[in-house]
Amino acid sequence: MDKVASLKWFLGIFTALFVLFLYGPFIVMGILSFQQGPEGGPQFPIIEWSTYWYQHVFGIAPPSRVAPLPIGEALFRSLSLAFATMVVSTVMGVLTAQAFRSQFRGSGVVFYSVILGMIVPGVLLGLGMALLANQLGIDRNWWSTAFVLHVVYTYPFAFLVMLAIFNRFDTSVEEASLSLGVSPARTFRKVTFPIIFPGVLSAMLFAFTLSYDEFPRTLFTGGSDVTMPLAIYGTFAVEIHPNLFAFGVLTTLFSFALLAIYGILLTVSTRRQRAKASGLQEDIS
Amino acid sequence: MRSNKGTWLLLAPGMIWILLFLVAPLIMMVYVSFWTQTTFSIKPDLTTQSWVNFFSSDTYFGALLRTIRIWLTVLFVTLVIGYPVALFIGQFIKNKTLQTALLVTCVIPFWTSFLIRVLAWRPMLGKEGAINIILQKIGFIDAPIEVLLFTELSVIIGMVQIYVVFMVGPIAFMIGRIDESLIESARDLGASATTIFRRIILPLSMPGVIVGSIFVTVMVLGEFATASALSGRKVNLLGNIIITQVGSLKWAFAAVAGVVLTVVMATFVAIMLRIVNLRNQI
Numbered sequence: 001m002d003k004v005a006s007l008k009w010f011l012g013i014f015t016a017l018f019v020l021f022l023y024g025p026f027i028v029m030g031i032l033s034f035q036q037g038p039e040g041g042p043q044f045p046i047i048e049w050s051t052y053w054y055q056h057v058f059g060i061a062p063p064s065r066v067a068p069l070p071i072g073e074a075l076f077r078s079l080s081l082a083f084a085t086m087v088v089s090t091v092m093g094v095l096t097a098q099a100f101r102s103q104f105r106g107s108g109v110v111f112y113s114v115i116l117g118m119i120v121p122g123v124l125l126g127l128g129m130a131l132l133a134n135q136l137g138i139d140r141n142w143w144s145t146a147f148v149l150h151v152v153y154t155y156p157f158a159f160l161v162m163l164a165i166f167n168r169f170d171t172s173v174e175e176a177s178l179s180l181g182v183s184p185a186r187t188f189r190k191v192t193f194p195i196i197f198p199g200v201l202s203a204m205l206f207a208f209t210l211s212y213d214e215f216p217r218t219l220f221t222g223g224s225d226v227t228m229p230l231a232i233y234g235t236f237a238v239e240i241h242p243n244l245f246a247f248g249v250l251t252t253l254f255s256f257a258l259l260a261i262y263g264i265l266l267t268v269s270t271r272r273q274r275a276k277a278s279g280l281q282e283d284i285s
Numbered sequence: 286m287r288s289n290k291g292t293w294l295l296l297a298p299g300m301i302w303i304l305l306f307l308v309a310p311l312i313m314m315v316y317v318s319f320w321t322q323t324t325f326s327i328k329p330d331l332t333t334q335s336w337v338n339f340f341s342s343d344t345y346f347g348a349l350l351r352t353i354r355i356w357l358t359v360l361f362v363t364l365v366i367g368y369p370v371a372l373f374i375g376q377f378i379k380n381k382t383l384q385t386a387l388l389v390t391c392v393i394p395f396w397t398s399f400l401i402r403v404l405a406w407r408p409m410l411g412k413e414g415a416i417n418i419i420l421q422k423i424g425f426i427d428a429p430i431e432v433l434l435f436t437e438l439s440v441i442i443g444m445v446q447i448y449v450v451f452m453v454g455p456i457a458f459m460i461g462r463i464d465e466s467l468i469e470s471a472r473d474l475g476a477s478a479t480t481i482f483r484r485i486i487l488p489l490s491m492p493g494v495i496v497g498s499i500f501v502t503v504m505v506l507g508e509f510a511t512a513s514a515l516s517g518r519k520v521n522l523l524g525n526i527i528i529t530q531v532g533s534l535k536w537a538f539a540a541v542a543g544v545v546l547t548v549v550m551a552t553f554v555a556i557m558l559r560i561v562n563l564r565n566q567i
Contacts, residue, residue: 004478011373015387018370021446022394025405028415032408043408044418092299099295110296113303119499119554120307121507123524124543128310131317131536148306155299213398216507216524220531232400236514240404248401255396 026252033245038064042242053246066241070231077142078212078228084143085150085211090203092151093158094196097166118156122216125149130220145221150211157210158203165199197269205262209255311547318540327536335537339545345526349545352523355437356505359444363501364494366445367452371493374453375460376486388457391450399447403514406443410434410515435517443511448504452497459493460486495561499554506550 032042037052038061055061059068096114100107129149133140140146173195177187193200215229222230235244321330339345370391378384394402409415410433417429432438463486471481509524518525523546530539 007478008373008377011369011377015370015373018366018449019390022391022450024415025402025409025446026394026397028409029401029405043411043413044415092302095295096299099292102292104289104292110300113308114299117303117307119503120311121503121524121546121550123507123509123527124314124547125307125310127527127531127539127543128312128314129306130531131540132310132313134536135313148302151302152307155302159299209396215400215510219528229398229400232398233510236400236404236510240407244401244404248397248405251401252397259396 029245029248032242033249035242035245037061037242038066040242042240042245053242054250056243057246057250066243069235069243069247070226071228071247074226074228074231077225081142081147081150081227082208082212084147085154086204086207089151089155089158089207090200092155093162093203093207094200096155096159097162100163101166101169101171114156114159116156117152118154122149122153122214123219125152126217126220129217133221140221140223142218142222142225142227145223146218146227149217149221150214153214153217154207154210157206161199161203161206162196165196169195194269194273198266201262201265201269205258209258314540314543314547317537318544320537320540322535322537325534335541338538339541344521345542348521348523348526348542351437351520352506352546353549355441355444355520355522356502358441359448359505360498360501362441362445363449363452364498367449367497368456368494371453371456371460371490372486375457375463375490384457384461388454391453395450400510400514402447403443403511406439406446406515407434410439410442434515435519437516437520439515440512440520443515444505444508447511448501451500451504452494455496455500456490456493459490463489492561495557499557502553503550506546 031046032044033053034049034051035042035046035053036048036050037056040047040050040052052061056064056066057069057071059071096110100111126149129145130140133145138145174187174191177191178184182190213229215233218227218230219233226234232244232247317327318335319331319333320327320335321332322335374384374387378387407414411417412429412431412434414434416433417426420426421429433442467485468481471485476484507524509522509528512520512522512525513528521529523542526542527539527546530536530542
């Protein structure tokens with residue numbers, strides 16, 4: 001038993017080091033984002049603490065030789081692309097997972113071909129799509145060729161989340177509703193959907209964040225109007241400045257805000273469900 | 286039981302999407318790899334010239350070998366680092382909330398842009414980077430270690446940090462699912478901790494290892510950004526080759542590299558899926 005206890009300690013310390021390894025670059029990035037500007041570079045030591053690079057990201061810093069990040073339009077494109085991707089892939093994910101609730105022939109093939117979308121590396125898919133678009137004479141744009149690939153990528157995630165939800169789903173409530181003469185569409189809206197809503201939210205969160213950060217698929221198919229990740233990639237070739245780090249910190253905060261919204265929506269929906277259920281029980285008794 | 290027609294109606298949007306935007310592009314890539322490449326354009330005259338060029342050129346064949354080497358290294362390291370962490374989370378943390386909290390802690394870095402996460406390694410590994418400064422401060426080394434940045438090592442470190450979570454997640458999930466009574470009864474019957482690990486935990490965690498390996502493999506093989514950001518463009522993976530070839534309009538050649546990459550990946554995934562049926566694990 002002693003051996004197990006010491007193993008537990010060893011693994012615990014190992015895990016702590018692991019977390020440090022995961023977060024190390026972030027901590028360094030966070031510190032360096034407060035580097036003095038505009039002369040301070042993206043390395044130690046900190047010459048003087050300042051918020052110069054944050055002002056630089058928002059375009060309110062005095063002009064300098066460091067080009068501002070093309071945030072306005074690129075960010076708008078990324079957000080609208082992520083939104084559209086989220087809507088389409090969540091709807092398709094729910095539909096496909098719904099189909100998987102009954103046995104059907106060829107379900108294995110369908111399953112793996114959907115999964116393929118998240119497995120095939122983005123650079124290959126981007127290349128294939130660019131070739132196809134060239135061949136058909138279609139212009140490559142972030143809202144057309146890039147968009148369809150984003151959906152190919154996020155739809156499997158939505159599908160898997162919904163599949164997991166449906167697997168733990170008590171079908172008798174639906175059957176009760178159907179046998180009471182409620183139409184299938186109305187049953188889906190009134191019975192099924194409220195139950196699967198947490199899953200739908202998770203699928204949406206997945207789709208949105210994956211698409212927002214998606215980069216290899218967009219590289220060849222996005223055309224000349226860049227999205228946010230492409231804009232960042234563009235700075236790879238030239239010297240990097242701490243404004244990228246400041247931007248990284250800001251996007252992380254933005255993601256946390258998204259997560260918080262997700263958490264709140266989830267809590268509200270479960271609380272409402274619970275309130276409804278207990279109200280119903282009181283009615284019965 | 287719904288009618289079969291209803292099922293296919295539900296499947297139609299997804300299947301059509303996959304056919305048009307996933308299957309068709311991949312077929313196109315294979316097809317174009319046999320086109321004739323001239324200096325600035327490609328013509329649909331079938332030839333194996335690009336294939337011959339690929340395998341007879343040291344640069345490209347070398348890139349293939351390098352890609353395979355880095356992939357296997359990253360796969361091995363993520364497994365060696367990831368398994369103990371997953372074991373700790375899945376087996377030693379009994380409190381479900383704490384378990385979830387730990388897993389979420391591992392996932393949080395994901396919500397920062399992938400590219401910025403890669404760039405964040407530069408001030409970490411550089412000659413005047415955080416690691417060298419700390420090691421020098423504590424007197425562990427006298428002179429800064431220079432091999433940390435802009436080498437193959439930095440690419441491997443960066444990739445391990447980014448992808449190790451995909452190894453930890455599935456394994457921790459599988460280990461966490463192991464029925465506690467199974468382990469208890471083994472212990473009651475006098476099995477040692479080592480035996481319990483070898484005969485119960487290890488086999489039951491295998492699906493997690495397989496799924497994790499598939500994730501890490503497909504992501505590392507499709508990589509190019511980490512290599513170009515952390516190696517100073519010195520380490521060229523097949524992904525980087527594709528990028529530069531497309532940049533110089535050598536589409537046929539990029540397609541060859543793409544097909545080669547697909548074949549390597551598909552072979553590995555097919556072998557892995559022989560061992561475990563992914564669908565039964567959800």
